Amino acid sequence: MAIEITPSGQACGATVRGVDLTRSLDAPTVGEIRAAWLEHHVLAFPEQPMSDDDLERFTLSFGEFGDDPFIESVDGRDHVIAVHRAADEAAPVFAASWHSDWSFQEIPPAGTCLLGLVIPPGGGDTLFADQHLAAELLPADLRARVEGLVAVHSAGVAYGRGGIYGDAEEGVERAMRIVTSDDADRTQTHPLICRHPENGRPAFLSCLGYIRALEGLDESESSALLLELRRWQTQDRFQYRHRWEPEMLVMWDNRSVLHMATGGYDGHERLLHRTTIAGTSVPVAA
16 A cells, blocks of 8 residues: 655645554665655654554654653653653643743754553643744844844753753652753754755744743843743644544654643543654754
């Protein structure tokens, strides 16, 4: 059966059928999936009853495993983490703000794979925002203000000891195995707009959140510009809303999109297993 790729009809995203991810993929199939991934940025594979072995094998078809700091891996696996929320959990929804994964690393991940294991009957959609469109459609006046800027990234606001998942959540119970650390306060610089190493297109790398400042601007000017940019980067016209199904695998290109989790499933468990595809190069300016 030939692979069938159906675009979402939104800013990005496509559904892929006609491939069995519980089996090893040959090189032509991997090449076809990679081409679709680069074109659509987010791929959903429904009806894939995959094990963790299958998930890891699929991930390695597209690169080495990336490093996932601040979240413990599942028992018996070094490269699989659980995105888990218990039915009775009262903590805020994990990752419910726009970001690109681990942009504070020297070489951020190329992509992320997420396998739906326990999916609630409603809610829990994941939003994606196409950052190629966000960069390419910048108005001339805003482009002039951001061209050549360098962003300072840090995980401190989220994973520092005083961050969102640190002291601020003292006494809050989470099903996820989050580990806060002083290491999260370290900084890493990247161009604000980077050139994609495979498709060559410019894109914003992350946004306010993991980006803490813009070099060369004072604090108030930097904060105001980052807030203005986040509003631009996450407009509805750049978005794809993904609705989950059990046994669905989603892979996205971390170099092309922002993403964020949504809630709306209180009283229901939600469990997904995640792997990270390592990046291969330091981001360079577009």
